[in-house]
Amino acid sequence: MIFSFPIYASQSIEKSFAVEPFNTRYLQEVDGIALHPNQALKGVRSKGIRSESDILNFGLGAPPVWVHFAVSNVSESEQLRYIQIENSWLDHIHLYVFKGGKLLQSNKAGDAIPYEENRTNRFFSFPHKFQPGETSVLIRVETPEPQLLPLFVLTENDMLERKINSGYEYGIIYGFLTALLIYNVLLYFSLQSRRYIFYSLYLATFIILNLAYTGHAFKWIWPNWPEFQNQMIPPMMMLFAYLGNLFCRAFLALPTKFPRINTSFNLLNTFMLCSVIWYALSGNYLTMLVTAFICVIPFALLMITAGVVACHAGVKEAKYFLGAAIFAMISAIVTAFTVSGVVEYHPFGFHAVEYGILIEAVLFALALAYQFRISQTEKIEAQRLADRDQLTGLYNRRGFQKVIEPIYSNATRNNRNICVMLMDIDRFKEINDTHGHSFGDLVLLDLSGLLMRELRAGDIVARWGGEEFILVLPETQHDEAVTLAERLIGVISNQVVQQQQLDVQYTVSIGIAEMSDPMDSMSNLIDKADHYLYKAKASGRNRVAYKVEPTRELVSEI
Incomplete structure (x- = not known):
């Protein structure tokens, strides 16, 4: 069986089938005029734009797009395959399958619909039994979020294997971060230090944010709240940056040691807080989403600047903080640029923030542990000095x-x-x-x-x-x-x-x-x-x- 499509093909597909590149075409709607599927099929074939990338990415706030590709079944029997879009945040998806000009299948999905009504996993997967010969697949996507379309045609075994691998990957990520979160919460209750509670909240916010944009939260936590799923990501991005700033201020003691940098943090936090309030009052989702993506850059740069200044000032634990901030900045910007279409899609870029947060979490944990060791050493030394005569070194x-x-x-x-x-x-x-x-x-x-x-x-x-x-x-x-x-x-x-x-x-x-x-x-x-x-x-x-x-x-x- 030969599938012809310019979509991202996994190694399992390449080993199982002969995959030939075929020029996918796409057509974006203009002036808010929705096309009928037959009109879209005709239009995309005649004046559709040929894709030059394996993964289609139209960026933030793009108009609805129609994507067309053909699948050729050269065998003599029908073959079950799954057309899968490995993106969890698309609001509205309509899939149409044509053969010989006849509509064979029509499906509707998206995270604007309750989870159980349109999904069997956190991605959008559409099974179809492909008849011998060529079959046309037409997909309409509409969403204000980044219009990222990683398309796959998978066998049932391929899909199961990818699901299992993804489960292992996210199991490690969430397990590690949750354990680290619990550990820092316990440290907070034990030591009553603000830096631990801010770091715990920072980790918790990232976990919730990641669960939301990967679709895990929609599947496990709020499957019947599609409106909440659609609205919560931008304010959660702001909250993540806000708590990261609070952690940085507490960890490096910015208000007392570096008041100028602390002022910059306060300004950014005030701006993000005002943005969330404005969003709650106006409901302008797209503007809020763009603002959230833009705030990633000053947030990351401020964290690095604070780390550099603290290192220069001789704060010993700042070297770990700086390393964590650099990884956080690089990973967050790479993912933000990837999903927003600024740079070409790559799986590593898409998951960079998850890999980065693991490294960042390890380095922040080392920084906190090093800071704790320093504070304990200083405390012991202070107690020792309190018990000793300063001149002679004997007991007082x-x-x-x-x-x-x-x-x-x-x-x-x-x-x-x-x-x-x-x-x-x-x-x-x-x-x-x-x-x-x-x-x-x-x-x-x-x-x-x-x-x-x-x-x-x-x-x-x-x-x-x-x-x-x-x-x-x-x-x-x-x-x-x-x-x-x-x-x-x-x-x-x-x-x-x-x-x-x-x-x-x-x-x-x-x-x-x-x-x-x-x-x-x-x-x-x-x-x-x-x-x-x-x-x-x-x-x-x-x-x-x-x-x-x-x-x-x-x-x-x-």
């Missing part, structure tokens, strides 16, 4: 309380030894007054470094305030703590702090307290150590004071 009082609580609880619960030392730099005010506060900071740094080197891994040291330091020694007997304190006194007294031509030595005084009662609190233990520190200072400094018997205190002579 806040950090000390967090660290010591479980250690002290373990000691009291298990009746383990624990000792506390309070250490104070002798005559530190004189050091500051004589040599300046910057030199005093050097002394503090020198002492903190020495303590970190001399103490054991399990010991805790913190800057208690000013020139005071606190040391907690878990699993340490009182005499062991005294020995350590006396060794520290000796080591510290031999330290020399240098600055330019200045060499200065300093000393410290230490008070030691041991936990004697499991019911004793850490604050009481610190108060006791502070009491002995006062004793050491009052006894001449550069020494250790502690309790040796229930009624006797000792100040060591170093």
Whole structure:
């Protein structure tokens, strides 16, 4: 069997049949005058325009068009084939099949008719048993949307195979995007960050928009609402761009970091919002559709501009955002230009926005994950800095309380030894007054470094305030703590702090307290150590004071 047509032939057709190119002709109606099928058949044969492309594409708002091609059945028996238009958004389609000047079949379809009344799948498919010889096929198409006509003549097996392949393809797309949508919704409820809810809405809008223009939504969700199917795509395109802008503003913090670009986003969003309101009031579908297609370009360019500026400003996660925006722009413009007839039809161009959104979704997910990691790192670092003394890097009082609580609880619960030392730099005010506060900071740094080197891994040291330091020694007997304190006194007294031509030595005084009662609190233990520190200072400094018997205190002579 030989089919002769200038339509796009799949590889399965080419393998099954000998396909010869035949010049399809088309004729557009003028002045709004509808033609009778017989008039159209005669007119298209005599003055129809010969198609120079495999796929007919007349662009947005084109007048109704009549398309004619012939099919030659050289076999001796009738053959069932399906004439399929693989486009889901055409409003009105009339198909006529002629043989020998006689009308054999007439069908009406389109998404202006409830789904169940004219379709068996999301495309427009017309079965016909072709008799031996030549048969003429005449199709009239009327729609304000892009008049794109990917025509196929398929066997039943061909049609089933294409349906299965398409199902796998869209199953992967929708499954991936839905999983990503759910993941980001959960992140929003967990983290309460606006960027996640805006991205979730952005993804959800694309899914609904894609379901609508591919015909899946008309088949699965609103099959009895053809008017809604016909009217919803332009405002959904606007909403998609609007939410994309909101996501970009939140992700890159445009209002605070890049106010000028944020103003451009606000202007575009205001224009799109006004356009949707105007459309709701006027009902001018074609103007709204053209506006929606035009807005794709500034939307994509603004996203890229924001990404470039953020990258230049050193925003680390912006590189992922920029990559996603570039893919989104290229894919959206390619698809928009393909379906609107600006460029010649190609299957890749038709599906570019779907491929692009998958790559964009992956890159945006990486950007969000990277941003989350950065924010968590910054949060951890901020918490760490909040618990640390900025000068010495030791724990401050806040950090000390967090660290010591479980250690002290373990000691009291298990009746383990624990000792506390309070250490104070002798005559530190004189050091500051004589040599300046910057030199005093050097002394503090020198002492903190020495303590970190001399103490054991399990010991805790913190800057208690000013020139005071606190040391907690878990699993340490009182005499062991005294020995350590006396060794520290000796080591510290031999330290020399240098600055330019200045060499200065300093000393410290230490008070030691041991936990004697499991019911004793850490604050009481610190108060006791502070009491002995006062004793050491009052006894001449550069020494250790502690309790040796229930009624006797000792100040060591170093």
